[in-house]
Amino acid sequence: MKAYLDANIFIYPILYSSDSKEKKCKQILNDVVSGRLQAITSSLTLDEIIWKIIKKTGRQKTLKLAKDLFELPNLTIVEVGTQDMFNAIELMEKYPHLKPRDAIHAAVAINNNAAKIYSDDPDFDGVKEIGRVGLD
Template identity: 30%
Template sequence: MNEYFIDTNIFMYAAGKPHEFKEPCVSLLSRIQSGELKAAIDTEVFLEILYRYHHINLPDKGADLAWSMMDLGLNVLPVTKKDIEISLYFYQQYQDRGVLPRDIIHAATMVQNGLETIVSVDKHFDIIEEVKRIAPSDLI
């Protein structure tokens, strides 16, 4: 069974207000929780969730979302020194093409852990040649 990396936006759309991406994200997370799909995140995903909700003055909602992520059966990958080295290489390679530093860390962690595919609605992951992006609707 393939293991997919789940981008931060999947959790945020699933927990957020009605949106075109909400239902595909909720369905995807349900499939992960049921064991139909194997999925991973890195520790940076938690930081992004907490930072975003703290920034919009909803820290309790961010903490609740982070706690609920712990119940999904996700493989939580650490960000290691080697991941940072790879991310610095990726950053130099892709910074001028609009890829954000935190997304570079996800890509580096994926490569270091043998994960090929990220589930995300962010199309800028398509720029990173070392990973493949699919939309949540591709897995439901």
């Protein structure tokens, strides 16, 4: 199964320790590295990761962590394209609760044939085109 990883899957292990969600995220990432889970994420995810953690860990450490994601085995980072944006707008029309960035993540996941989105964000729950695997 191919899964789309939302930004919080990467952020929680960096910013939070001794938290059950942090442990679940580490397990998901271990599953990716070991090949038990084929994963994709997008360039938008990298933007969100950098934005969130740069304030806590500093510029140099954050940029190194972001670069390291490009080397993570079994993770493909895809670009957000015009078709993704068009589909994101359609998802926002269909699901009024869906925020723009969440719609983009969902569109990229759907357009790249991901079966699920791994995320702590319950806003994906209402999107019928793709299911969410939560951290609870």
